[in-house]
Amino acid sequence: MFFGGLLFVFDTAAFNQFSVINALLYYAPKVFGMSGSDSDTALLQSIPIGLMLVISTGAVVWVFIAEIFPNRVRAKGIGPGHSFMFFVVCMVAQAVFVWLVLPETKGVSLEQLEKRLAQRYLGKSEM
Numbered sequence: 001m002f003f004g005g006l007l008f009v010f011d012t013a014a015f016n017q018f019s020v021i022n023a024l025l026y027y028a029p030k031v032f033g034m035s036g037s038d039s040d041t042a043l044l045q046s047i048p049i050g051l052m053l054v055i056s057t058g059a060v061v062w063v064f065i066a067e068i069f070p071n072r073v074r075a076k077g078i079g080p081g082h083s084f085m086f087f088v089v090c091m092v093a094q095a096v097f098v099w100l101v102l103p104e105t106k107g108v109s110l111e112q113l114e115k116r117l118a119q120r121y122l123g124k125s126e127m
Helices: 002-018 021-034 039-045 047-056 060-067 071-077 080-100 110-122
Strands: none
Touching (some): 039 047
């Protein structure tokens, strides 16, 4: 059950994120405003989008993810020390990646940056 549950958790969370509901709710008032609606009407027009989220999956996704694992596994996964250490490891890995891989962009034009990246990753000397 543990590994099957893990697969369900990843799939459920991925499908929830692929639904782009966060982007829809964030940008809907702006899109409706750009189409000519005033700000109050634009906000009201985004309510049906939020209602569709509630009707479809809503918070059930997050409850399912929290409840799918047996108690012996759940206690290990949600312990504050494990969660925090996972966060720390991810942030350290991100910092190392930024330090070692990403190029410095301060004072560099977009064209210069494009040339540097092409030279570094594509082996092209001229663009």
